[in-house]
Amino acid sequence: MKLWDILVTAVNGLNERKFRLGLNVLGILIGIAAVTGLVSITQGLTEEVGGQLEMFGSNNVMVVPFRVQPGRGLVGEAFNWRDIQILEKTPHVRYLSPIVGSKLASYNVRGEIYVCNVFGAEPIYFDIFNYYEMADGRALVQSDKAAVVLGHIVANPPDLDKPAYEVGDRITLTFMVRSQEKKVTLRVVGVMEEVGGTFGSEDDNSVVIPFREAQQIFESGSSVDYVALTVDTVDNVDAVVEHIEDEFGDDIMVMSFEMVQEQVGQVLGTLEAVLGGIAAISLIVAGVGIVNTMTISVMERTREIGILKAIGGKSSDVLYLFLSEATITGIMGGVIGAAFGFLLGRIVGDYIGLPVSTSPVLGLAVVGFAMITSVLAGLYPAWRAAGMNPVDALRYE
Secondary structure, eight states: OOOOHHHHHHHHHTTTTHHHHHHHHHHHHHHHHHHHHHHHHHHHHHHHHHHHHHHHHHHHHEESSSSEEETTEEEEBBHHHHHHHHHTSSEEEEEEEEEEEEEEEEEETTTTTEEEEEEOTTTTTHTTTTTOEEEOOOOOOTTSSSSSEEEEHHOOTTSSSSOOOTTTOOEEEEEEEEEEEEEEEEEEEEEEEEOOHHHHHHHEEEEEHHHHEEEEEEEETTBBEEEEEEEGGGGGGHHHHHHHHHHHHHHHHHHHHHHHHHHHHHHHHHHHHHHHHHHHHHHHHHHHHHHHHHHHHHTTHHHHHHHHTTTTOOHHHHHHHHHHHHHHHHHHHHHHHHHEEEEEHHHHHHTTTTTOOOHHHHHHHHHHHHHHHHHHHHHHHHHHHHHOOOHHHHHOO
C-alpha cells in the first residue's frame, strides 16, 4: 500500500469509531493541557525573574552582614563604620552606599491607612541602581534633610483616581521604634517611575530617605543593615566578592548578579521540572488508555486485517496503518491540548498575577511529546495486528 492509502484508511478507521477516538483525544488533551499550562507559567516566571534581575546590575554587589545557618537562624552582626571603611577601600569599588532598612511605616490618605517599606540610603544609591527613573522631581542629594523619594504605588495608590502625593507635598510616616510609635513628616522631592513586574512591586511600594535621617528615626546608631556597591568592571566582580569574603569571614552574605541569577535559575528549573513531571503523569494514563482501546480495536477488526492481508497487504502495511491511527490521535490531542493549555495558563496567570510564556517552541514540543506518547502506546497493538496470520484472521468470529 502507498503511504497516502494508509493515511486515508487510518482516517476512515478513526472516523468510524468517533466515540473511542474522542476518549483517546480527551486523555491526551488533558495531559498536554496540564503540561503546557504549568510549563508556560513557570517559563513566564523565569523570563520575568530574569528581567527583574537585569535591574540588579551586572556590576553591582550586595553585602549583607548576616548569614542563614540551619538550626541557628541569622548569624552575624550589623556593620559599623569601621566595616564600611573596609568596604570602601576594597580595590575596584566605584560606588558604595550603606543602607538602613527596610522598615515598615504607615501613612494616611483621605482617611485610608496604607503601609510602605522605608529605607535610608546615600544619594549615590540612585547611581548604583540606575534603573530607577524619576516620573517627577529628582533623586536625593547630599544636602537633603527631612526629604523623601516615593515609589510609584506610594504616590499613586491603585484604588485612588488621582495621585495621593506630588513633588512639594508633605507625607507623614508612622513607625514603631523600640515598641513606641513615632511620626515623622517629610517633604517629597521625587516620585519614581513604576518599576512593575512580579517583584518590582516591592520597589514601587517603597520610599527612600537620607541615610543619616534614617539612622536618627530608627535610632540605629552607627549600625548598617546592608551595603550596596558597584564594581568598576564586570571582570572584577569575582575578585571583589572574594576580597570581601576574605576580609569578613563566613558570617556575611555577598551577592552578585551572577550568583543570584544562578541560584534563582536552579530553583525555577527544579520547579519547572517538578510541575512538568506531575502533569506528564496524566499523559502516561492517557497512553495506557490508548493501548487498551487500540488493543480492543485490533480484536474488533481481526477479519478486516485478514482480508487486507489476503488481497496482498503486507504485515508492514498493517503495522503502519495502526501506527498512523495512533499518530493522528496524538497530533489531534496535542494540538487541541496545547491551545487549551496556553489559554488556561493565560487565565490562571492573569488571575494570580504571574506572567505566562506562550512560545511556539513549547507548543511544538508538547505536540511532539503527545505524538510520541501515542505512537509508543500504539506499538504493541500495531505489532500484534501486523503479526496476525491471514487465514486465522479470516476465521475469527
